Amino acid sequence: MNAHPGPGDMSSQPSLWRRAAWPARLVLAGVFLAAAAPKLADPAGFAAAIANYRAFPDALVNLVATIVPALELVGALALLSPWRRGGALLLGALLLGFTALLATSLARGLDVSCGCFGGADVTNAAETAGDPVRPLHLLRNLGLLALVALSLAEPRTATAAPATNVR
Amino acid sequence: MPGRRTRFFAQHRIAGRARPVLPSEAFAVITRNDLRELAVLTAVGVVLGLVHLTLRPGLPLLAAPAAQCSAGEAPVEQAFEPEPMESLIDGGVR
Numbered sequence: 519m520n521a522h523p524g525p526g527d528m529s530s531q532p533s534l535w536r537r538a539a540w541p542a543r544l545v546l547a548g549v550f551l552a553a554a555a556p557k558l559a560d561p562a563g564f565a566a567a568i569a570n571y572r573a574f575p576d577a578l579v580n581l582v583a584t585i586v587p588a589l590e591l592v593g594a595l596a597l598l599s600p601w602r603r604g605g606a607l608l609l610g611a612l613l614l615g616f617t618a619l620l621a622t623s624l625a626r627g628l629d630v631s632c633g634c635f636g637g638a639d640v641t642n643a644a645e646t647a648g649d650p651v652r653p654l655h656l657l658r659n660l661g662l663l664a665l666v667a668l669s670l671a672e673p674r675t676a677t678a679a680p681a682t683n684v685r
Numbered sequence: 686m687p688g689r690r691t692r693f694f695a696q697h698r699i700a701g702r703a704r705p706v707l708p709s710e711a712f713a714v715i716t717r718n719d720l721r722e723l724a725v726l727t728a729v730g731v732v733l734g735l736v737h738l739t740l741r742p743g744l745p746l747l748a749a750p751a752a753q754c755s756a757g758e759a760p761v762e763q764a765f766e767p768e769p770m771e772s773l774i775d776g777g778v779r
Binding site: 558561562565576577578579580581583584585586587588589591592593596601603604605607608611670 | 715718719720721722723725726727729730731733734735737738741743744745746747748
């Protein structure tokens with residue numbers, strides 16, 4: 519198994535993986551950019567949504583509320599750059615964390631807002647203001663994880679080849 | 686001594702054609718290079734998040750714990766009359 523086929527295979531026809539990975543990366547980048555923008559614009563609202571999950575200590579809620587959207591932004595931009603494999607890994611790790619958080623909140627029977635695409639409306643007293651957590655969110659995350667796997671499945675020939683292999 | 690590129694083509698070409706990438710190979714092992722990229726991107730994201738947090742005047746770095754009744758604080762007055770024990774004995778029906 520060789521993960522670094524080198525530049526020789528670049529002359530061959532684009533493989534199915536390469537053709538499928540490009541739209542997968544575009545969709546992933548679009549979804550995460552759309553998710554990061556409202557969170558970056560309103561970190562207080564996202565912090566309120568995170569606090570409703572009761573999964574983090576109160577002191578860390580603001581840190582999580584600003585670092586997570588920044589990671590989403592960096593990962594989405596990296597997917598469109600030569601660092602696409604690192605970006606896909608980062609978004610995959612984030613998605614795994616989100617999925618675990620959603621699954622535990624569903625298992626605990628918490629009726630909270632998802633906060634997936636921005637925070638809950640802090641002016642509304644109800645915790646479920648916005649998009650309440652549903653099993654559908656888990657399915658959506660699993661679909662996004664499949665797109666991450668597809669991005670990682672792209673052979674290295676189609677991604678940035680290491681400079682040491684190019685002569 | 687064959688060069689690196691020659692050795693590569695010797696390993697990866699079958700009958701003069703480029704060897705197709707198998708799905709098992711496509712889901713390639715996560716390499717050290719990938720992990721390095723992941724570490725750098727994570728560090729960039731954390732730094733950006735911290736900068737964003739410090740630039741937000743309304744958000745403290747470490748949030749205060751959720752409001753709780755302190756020892757000296759008077760309890761919140763109940764807006765309704767507590768139910769007498771007698772009503773619970775007869776099934777809660779008045």
